[in-house]
Amino acid sequence: MPDFETNPDLKLLGTETAFGFGAEVMAVEKTKKFPQIYKFHIGDTGPKTPEPIINTAIQALSDKQTKYAHFQGYLQVRANIAKHWTKTRGVKIKPENIILTPGGKPVIELTMQTLLTPGDYVVGQNPGYPIYESLAKFYSHGNYLPWLARHNSDTQVLEFFIEDLEKILQSGKKIKLLVVNTPQNPTGMVMPRAKLEAIAKLAKKHNFMVLFDDIYDQIIFNKEHFSLLTVHGMLDYTINLNGFSKNYAMTGWRLGFAVAPEWLIKIFGQLAINKWSCVNRVDQITAGAIYGDIELDKCLYPCVADKIAEIIKSDVALYEKKGKFLVEALRLLSPYVAPNDVEGAFYDFPNIAKILELHYVKNDLSISTDKEFSHWLLYENGLAALAGSDFGEGGSGHLRFSYSEDQNKHIIPGVKHFIKIIIDLITKSGLTPLLKMEEVEEKVDIIKNKYF
Numbered sequence: 001m002p003d004f005e006t007n008p009d010l011k012l013l014g015t016e017t018a019f020g021f022g023a024e025v026m027a028v029e030k031t032k033k034f035p036q037i038y039k040f041h042i043g044d045t046g047p048k049t050p051e052p053i054i055n056t057a058i059q060a061l062s063d064k065q066t067k068y069a070h071f072q073g074y075l076q077v078r079a080n081i082a083k084h085w086t087k088t089r090g091v092k093i094k095p096e097n098i099i100l101t102p103g104g105k106p107v108i109e110l111t112m113q114t115l116l117t118p119g120d121y122v123v124g125q126n127p128g129y130p131i132y133e134s135l136a137k138f139y140s141h142g143n144y145l146p147w148l149a150r151h152n153s154d155t156q157v158l159e160f161f162i163e164d165l166e167k168i169l170q171s172g173k174k175i176k177l178l179v180v181n182t183p184q185n186p187t188g189m190v191m192p193r194a195k196l197e198a199i200a201k202l203a204k205k206h207n208f209m210v211l212f213d214d215i216y217d218q219i220i221f222n223k224e225h226f227s228l229l230t231v232h233g234m235l236d237y238t239i240n241l242n243g244f245s246k247n248y249a250m251t252g253w254r255l256g257f258a259v260a261p262e263w264l265i266k267i268f269g270q271l272a273i274n275k276w277s278c279v280n281r282v283d284q285i286t287a288g289a290i291y292g293d294i295e296l297d298k299c300l301y302p303c304v305a306d307k308i309a310e311i312i313k314s315d316v317a318l319y320e321k322k323g324k325f326l327v328e329a330l331r332l333l334s335p336y337v338a339p340n341d342v343e344g345a346f347y348d349f350p351n352i353a354k355i356l357e358l359h360y361v362k363n364d365l366s367i368s369t370d371k372e373f374s375h376w377l378l379y380e381n382g383l384a385a386l387a388g389s390d391f392g393e394g395g396s397g398h399l400r401f402s403y404s405e406d407q408n409k410h411i412i413p414g415v416k417h418f419i420k421i422i423i424d425l426i427t428k429s430g431l432t433p434l435l436k437m438e439e440v441e442e443k444v445d446i447i448k449n450k451y452f
């Protein structure tokens with residue numbers, strides 16, 4: 001085999017562990033070692049795409065809308081999104097501020113590739129969605145600075161503190177870009193308005209741009225989603241990543257978009273032509289019809305907004321129930337497991353540092369990291385949850401629990417299984433858990449009956 005040299009910066013490229021871990025879960029499943037694998041690792045949506053959205057796509061295919069489409073997204077599609085964004089973000093967004101992309105993820109690469117010049121640094125929430133750190137390092141030759149979350153001393157739960165960000169900004173490094181995601185993957189936390197306003201002030205003061213990812217903006221519980229774009233003047237400093245994957249349960253469609261200053265969108269458009277030509281025509285029509293009527297080549301696709309509103313509402317209500325159930329049940333393991341309150345997306349990020357300190361875990365199982373613990377949970381116990389450190393060093397000592405899967409097959413029996421595993425570890429370490437093994441079923445069922 002000939003030996004070809006590859007780009008040396010490839011060693012800086014990370015990955016999204018969820019994909020690799022998903023394959024491991026399937027492999028364990030195939031061995032039939034366990035009657036069932038309880039799945040808390042899935043970053044995909046629970047519900048399927050609402051029927052009216054699917055019907056638009058079927059209609060578009062029947063109409064033979066199969067050719068190339070507009071590289072940036074048809075004007076009418078972008079106008080519909082712009083109208084919705086103007087209304088919900090309270091700032092004038094024009095079709096020229098928008099480009100459609102095949103999924104939300106390409107917006108990350110477009111941003112890094114366009115903005116980063118030699119010596120520039122990227123700051124990212126850590127823990128955070130791993131592709132940010134991966135692509136930031138790849139395109140900046142490793143110049144990535146983590147904005148590390150810290151535990152709130154009262155709640156033991158992770159939080160991003162503005163004073164920590166200020167310290168990073170005062171480091172003298174040439175910071176070009178900050179990445180902010182709310183509701184956040186992996187924590188499920190929503191960043192409050194005051195913090196986003198503080199970030200906006202810092203962006204203007206220190207002259208950096210913000211890649212603002214609010215792809216889970218509609219999956220939010222009892223909280224206001226606040227957009228950075230809402231702060232006066234922030235359109236000039238923001239690349240807003242959004243899309244249809246999570247809010248409309250369309251992960252496999254690969255459909256997203258960026259909202260950004262016109263000069264950047266022009267560059268993104270040129271890159272899009274070089275990379276993928278256009279988002280497929282059926283996807284474009286379907287996306288446009290989510291926010292308004294679309295007419296293309298004499299075919300009409302009526303807006304489905306009213307038809308899907310109730311479906312989306314009930315999907316979000318179910319996420320909320322599952323999330324609240326999960327957290328309340330995990331709190332039965334206090335103080336060994338400290339989950340955060342669920343606020344949005346479909347994740348929780350419990351602190352498991354006290355489990356890793358257990359005598360039996362350390363000495364008998366020889367486990368010292370969240371990664372080893374996640375591995376042990378899967379291979380020895382048939383429970384799949386991602387390690388916190390898969391989302392950066394700031395996530396170590398945590399697990400990411402996704403609650404998108406079915407509550408009867410996975411979430412409820414899976415939580416019972418997890419609680420029993422932990423009680424066993426506590427007991428084997430010579431300690432007395434607050435909850436006895438024989439109480440688990442009854443106590444969890446009480447919580448279940450509260451939510452389902």
Ligand SMILES: Cc1ncc(COP(=O)(O)O)c(C=O)c1O
Nearest residue numbers: 103104105129185215243245256
């Ligand atoms: C925070 C965040 N941003 C972006 C994405 C990528 O979205 P898409 O599947 O539309 O590319 C994900 C997917 O998990 C995500 O969690």
